[in-house]
Amino acid sequence: MIIVFALFLLSLLVVTALAIVRTENLFVAVMLTSIFSLLMAANFFILDAADVALTEAAVGAGVTTVIFLGALALTAEREKYAAGGGRVAVVVVAILAALIIYATFDKPRLGDPDAPVHQHLAPWYLEKTPELVDIPNVVTAVLGSFRGYDTLGEVFVVFVACIGVLFILGVQPEHKLPPTASISAGLKHHLIPQVVGRLLIPFIILFGLYVQFHGEYGPGGGFQAGALIATGIILYALLEGEEEALRAIPRSVLMGLVIGGACLYGGVGLLCILLGGNFLDYSVLAADPVTGQQVGILLIEAGVGMAVCGALLSIFHAFAARTIRP
């Protein structure tokens, strides 16, 4: 039964991808991208990857769509016709597709217990997590502790991406902006979205905090929580106007979140060295190594959440500030 549903979702994915390529209306393309992400999230969930599904739904279908729309407001709605190069592109894509399809013949069957991915490190993680870290969600243990270096790298990727976008869009300091810059008043005069939005925002942020701190017991963690909280605040910005949102959480606080989150993660690693362990070896953080691991994971997840939330909101505000400038 589940395989039928998975096949249905995968065919819908292909249809959506073709529609994205075919459409010339960029607004339609953005909406289809959002649908693609949602389908992908459902697919991940069918494959029992609840953590990834949550991230895909929050970041791919939620925040990215808003940022795409912000970018669309800066450009035209229609795709420009690009002449030439069509035949070469078709040949290159055909060769690559043939190669990839050829490579799938070597792939083990889906869910095959003898597949290399299930034989290499995964059994060790599953066996050692209760003993070394003692949290129910093995994904969080792998992400935060065993593969802490990778996650540190991801946080710095988010950090660098945020800095890069801010450089490209050239956000001026607030005192340089003309005083009449706040044209976008949001949906202030629309009663129904206002009331419903005000009702929902606290619950969205509460759910974000739940995902943040429940990541050790169920699907969730810093990445998902940061995206969810950012979504709640972006909803606030859409309802009340961008200026109000910036008054609630100023740019300096957002930058502080991004830098502070990345530094908190790195700082925990350095603290481990100072206490006599290896970099990002949380066992030394408390008297009991298992408690130390749990404290370390809690701290770095907080850092990840801060960095992701701050980066997404900074990028959103960078696009919004650019749009309202004459």
Add this chain to the structure above:
Amino acid sequence: MIDLALDSLSWVLLCLGGIFVLIGGVGALRLPGFYTRLHAASLTDSMATILIFTGIMLQAGFTLATLKLLAIMVFLLLTGPTASYALANAALQSGLKPDADQLGENTAGDAS
């Protein structure tokens, strides 16, 4: 006996919900003009949300899952109509008039 009754009731509700979604889908594709399509999609969607979620809740019984389903249902019932309102309002503000006289033209345009 009561189990059987609850089970049948939940299946009736689920099937009715599915029919409502189907009607909404057909309406969103076939009706002329933007507003009539939105009307078809949004109203049937709210009804289907109530029917389908009540059906699943009957399947789940008195568990934590029922509470979660109730929360999701309330969330969908709040956001769905609001999104429809925002969509219709945005269309109206951008100058699309709900004009009954032009419906014939719209159908011709959509059929192509």
